[in-house]
Amino acid sequence: MTVTVDENTPEVSASAPASTRTSLVLLGTKGGPRPGGERAAPGQVIQVDDVYYLIDCGNGVCWQLAKANVPLNKIRNIFLTHHHSDHNADYGNVLLLSWACGRSHIIDCYGPPPIATMTRMAFEMNSYDISIRIEDEGRVDPRNLARVHEYSEPGFVLDDGKVRVTAALVPHPPVTPNFAYRFDTPDRSIVISGDTAPSDALVELARGADILVHEALYAPGIDALAARVPNATTFKEHLLASHTSTSDLGKIATRTGVKTLVLSHLVPGDDPLITDEMWTEEIRRDFDGEIIVGRDLMRF
Secondary structure (H helix, E strand, O other): OOEEEOOOOOOEEEOOOOOOOEEEEEEEOEOOOOOOOOOOOOEEEEEEOOEEEEEOOOOOHHHHHHHOOOOHHHEEEEEOOOOOHHHHOOHHHHHHHHHHOOOOOOEEEEEOOOHHHHHHHHHHHOHHHHHHHHHHHOOOOHHHOEEEEEOOOOEEEEEOOOOEEEEEEOOEOOEOOOEEEEEEOOOOEEEEOOOOOOOHHHHHHHOOOOEEEEEEEOHHHHHHHHHOOOOOOOHHHHHHHHOOEHHHHHHHHHHHOOOEEEEEEEEOOOOOOOOHHHHHHHHHOOOOOEEEEOOOOEEO
């Protein structure tokens, strides 16, 4: 797989076989909820034929979908890995704005508790706008178009004939339950780690996959990051305990046997002094497969 950059747009794409039915777009590649830098908050979308599967809904995900030429009104499935705000801040906005863009079909929403409560409250928060638009614009009621699937245990999640989705519980203390997802399509297998410390469950989930999108923490950059975040006295300790450093990631990727490792949810993701070579240096010591440092709107 080779990576190319279109000089006329900010979009970065990775080539795939012409016959592939499956594509992956990185919508946002920065870890953490703070806006800033050149990367958007976490999110990915997988397309199989004409069906779209959205994984995580960080701040700005609707704009990123538009930039990626993904019609909001065609989203049919949302998967949340966990309930940190950089992964769910725009969950309600996807439900609302996909409807505002013309969606009239049911959207299936998958994830850990309290996703059912969040869904209800998102509609409640926007009830005035919803009621006005139903009456004034002749729209169907979006509150009848969200089907929630809430779960706390790992295992089978979905098989719709195009994609089989499997979840694994992965550690991201103190958040629990916290999931990684594997998407097996007719021609590719893609694993999204979500946020995780080094995890045997993630290794098992990703065995033999074509693409592993894995979070990455660059430990030498953490002190500078922590200094930029006031009023968070144990922030550094959290980062080191709940994420996967580049020094561990190469060993993890080798154990999975994946063909391509894509680094995303980069921490810190807003430090221009950290180069691609710095992100990959330690990983290459232990992993001889393809390594791609993810960028927003990168397409595979």
